[in-house]
Amino acid sequence: GAGVSQTPSNKVTEKGKYVELRCDPISGHTALYWYRQSLGQGPEFLIYFQGTGAADDSGLPNDRFFAVRPEGSVSTLKIQRTERGDSAVYLCASSSEAGGWGGYTFGSGTRLTVV
Amino acid sequence: AQSVAQPEDQVNVAEGNPLTVKCTYSVSGNPYLFWYVQYPNRGLQFLLKYITGDNLVKGSYGFEAEFNKSQTSFHLKKPSALVSDSALYFCAVRTSGGSYIPTFGRGTSLIVHP
Numbered sequence: 459g460a461g462v463s464q465t466p467s468n469k470v471t472e473k474g475k476y477v478e479l480r481c482d483p484i485s486g487h488t489a490l491y492w493y494r495q496s497l498g499q500g501p502e503f504l505i506y507f508q509g510t511g512a513a514d515d516s517g518l519p520n521d522r523f524f525a526v527r528p529e530g531s532v533s534t535l536k537i538q539r540t541e542r543g544d545s546a547v548y549l550c551a552s553s554s555e556a557g558g559w560g561g562y563t564f565g566s567g568t569r570l571t572v573v
Numbered sequence: 574a575q576s577v578a579q580p581e582d583q584v585n586v587a588e589g590n591p592l593t594v595k596c597t598y599s600v601s602g603n604p605y606l607f608w609y610v611q612y613p614n615r616g617l618q619f620l621l622k623y624i625t626g627d628n629l630v631k632g633s634y635g636f637e638a639e640f641n642k643s644q645t646s647f648h649l650k651k652p653s654a655l656v657s658d659s660a661l662y663f664c665a666v667r668t669s670g671g672s673y674i675p676t677f678g679r680g681t682s683l684i685v686h687p
Binding site for chain 1: 609619
């Protein structure tokens with residue numbers, strides 16, 4: 459596609475529920491990143507994929523968070539037993555090379571609200 | 574470890590005046606530096622990057638940034654601000670080796686007054 463697409467744009471869920479957030483990167487981009495942005499803060503790194511594998515998942519806050527990228531393109535971020543503290547904008551970015559020398563293209567994000 | 578500091582939460586400037594948004598960084602090794610802009614309810618848009626070469630980098634919408642290795646800074650500048658430049662600006666850094674993960678600053682809100 460022309461840009462990085464994230465769906466849904468908004469998600470409201472009840473505490474304790476399971477949610478999935480989808481990211482469709484630019485076609486051909488091998489590197490994919492998930493970030494979380496809380497109000498008034500910069501993006502915080504969650505996980506980085508190179509191809510199908512998670513090259514770095516050191517930013518995932520706990521084992522309720524998991525992400526997959528089974529075919530090396532679309533990625534899904536999964537959050538189990540959601541908590542109110544998970545409320546944030548979840549951003550996805552992709553780049554055409556592992557090093558990101560060309561810059562990173564971001565999607566518009568999914569705003570997750572846990573009530 | 575790598576980190577970015579944006580010391581100003583907010584910068585106010587009059588339209589037509591020059592603007593500067595400050596960024597300092599800390600990395601092991603050589604830095605790759607980036608500036609992004611975020612408009613309300615939108616994702617981050619790439620403005621410019623420094624990888625190597627000329628210390629003065631020119632980017633989108635008339636913005637430029639100067640890499641200063643001795644001061645570990647990468648300040649964003651524009652000679653003449655527009656009201657439409659009002660947005661959140663994020664500086665990011667990653668090391669040239671090792672981790673491919675960019676670290677972002679907290680952001681600076683730029684407000685350009687008519």
